[in-house]
Amino acid sequence: MIEGVIMERIYLDHAATSPMHPKVIDKMVTIMNATFGNPSSIHSFGREARHYIDLARAALARSIGAQETEIIFTGGGTEADNMALFGVAESYQTKGRHIITTQVEHHAVLHACKKLEKMGYEVTYLPVNETGRIAITDLQAALRDDTILVSVMYGNNEVGTIQPINEIGQLLEGHQAIFHTDAVQAYGVEDIDVNDSNIDLLSVSAHKINGPKGVGFLFARSTVKIAPRLFGGEQERKRRAGTENVASIVGFHEAVLIANEERSVKRENFIELKETLIKKLHEGQVEFNINGSLEYSLPHVLNLSFPGTSVEAMLVNLDLAGVAVSSGSACTAGSIEPSHVLVAMFGKQSERLTNSIRFSFGFTTTKEEISKTAEEIAKIVKRLKK
Template identity: 55%
Template sequence: MNPIYLDHAAATPLLPEVLDAMLPLLREQYGNPSSLHRFGREARSTVTVSRDAIARFLGCSSKELIFTGGGTESDNLALFGTAVVPASKKNHIITTAVEHHAVLHTCSRLEKLGYTVTYLPVDTTGLISLDKLRSSIRPETLLISMMYGNNEVGAIQPIAEAGSLAREHGVLFHVDAVQALGMEPIDLSSVHVDLMSFSAHKIGGPRGVGALYCSSRTKLEPQLLGGSQERKKRAGTENPAGIAGFAEAVKLAHDGLEDKRQRMEALRSRMIDGLVRELGADGFVVNGPEDPAQRLPHILNVSFPGCSTETLLMNLDLQGVAAASGSACTSGSLELSHVLVAMGLPPEVAGSAVRFSFGSTTNAEEIDRACQIVGTIVNRLRK
């Protein structure tokens, strides 16, 4: 029986069109984009054309896009690059308790370097309060860093309103849009955002390629030194084939966005209906916002009280279903998800949560089979 991949929030299969865009470059284009000869100019042209295309789809200037090695580097560059060490008079950062560890661990390091960090709490659905954000802003606040759509429960934060608050108080605003790209419409010309992080492998692009939008108004100190690449903001030889693949993936995501959103929402609803058939309406708990306008359509976080996340994932894997917990793995065992803990969920709910996430290769038949497998496993474990 074919395996069922329901972990698209972690990584997506490379789209055929993306592979087609990359293969000729991998075979034939080996020049360094910084070289002045013809081979280098060809590679540089690939990077430039790709940058222009991505910028056009995102609604920004190509000069405002910095290519990176992925979303984690983009997050790190946004925070470290704006927080000039040692801490100046503006030494306060605001983030949320449900961020990706790429942001949380960076904030922890900044605290050790003399910055103070406010971690905004969230409600039981994973959403922040704008009133708490407003009251957390101080004269010394330098930066607000917030995830667009949560990678574990899909909660969409009020980015537009938060950006307006940041602009009103003269505070920089960074948005981690790694999970939202390709699922939510993004137009940087219409929101008050100073920095935004992206990653290619979440939208059918290659691994190891990302980008950071940095507005022309924002001062950013490079964190990788050794070359003048990326307008001296990120040293290191660019990956032309990977960047071209990223551009193709962004184009495909942009052109088919609404159809994809509707299809993901239909798959999500189908899985919930299937779990009801297998376990009953009281046999599981859906975590995150109910309102489709407040969540990403491709993420479904479900708890199965009476079962442990680790046991569920192991059994699912043995039956050919790939899912995730979203929580950290330490010494071979899973910790409770910091996102679900921050949401205040009871231990029996937080400790039995599984994230299912859908993508372009997911179909209705796979959802139905997965629900049957989940139902069999859960019923067996509960007995």
């Protein structure tokens, strides 16, 4: 960077984390300044804190068509996923020890499943097609009398593909298996109703919807038994011990209100940004392929493969140009662990594993930023292909 010149920075990694909304920050600061009581205390300071948690719980429940008592506050999406999987595995082990999930889940689900396998559970990992979707027939074939849990993510964090959630819910009606979905990427942009979709457990994280990091929730249907992972006080109806993170819960509440209010406008905007990026890349004569599905897709996530380039070079060059994106893979010491999602979609030999980039949009993203990004990509791709 030239001395004295401030480079414009463009953030297109909202699927990794999103900036907090100014209204969320204001709400949290107000609470941190004025409401410090422990929600479990019975005096006025405690009751005031408890009131804010109750308001948040009611709003979160309404946002997915649930009851207030079915919302369990957690430390984020990972904890919600772990609580769902281990909580069900322990509570229902007398009914069976078979679990079904997919090959493209977030590691919070996949690594939990690997741990459950070591504990004597049997896990079936469903394959996906080239767009990243499972086939209902595969799920049907995998379903057994001793299946106690089916965990299928709502929308994929790397490629944006949305799974056939309603069909899965219908298939599991009348079966003993509990249906869990990791909705961390979908919540706030998709219309989710747990009753319409027959969802029993649903995981959400606040920092993906312009709320604070370190807070999320698990929706657990009242008929589902969940063995707790934490032991101590009687918070969250004895399901999750520990003093509640009041300021973050209030911030989460505000983020949800904003997301609900702006959802349809935001969705249209994201779809337009996606179309603009694709169009501008075509105009810049950039060769690329879309990983995933445009038909069944989260509006804010777009994963593209750029033949003849490498992920590391693309990420570094884009970062130098002021554009923040990700590969959806972990970059370590110059080597890239291939994305398990792309491996499941295209196989271990596919060159898409080494040249794919994820772009993800948020409320701060503008069309101008997308056009500028496309220009920078065109320059970088030409340079890398020489």
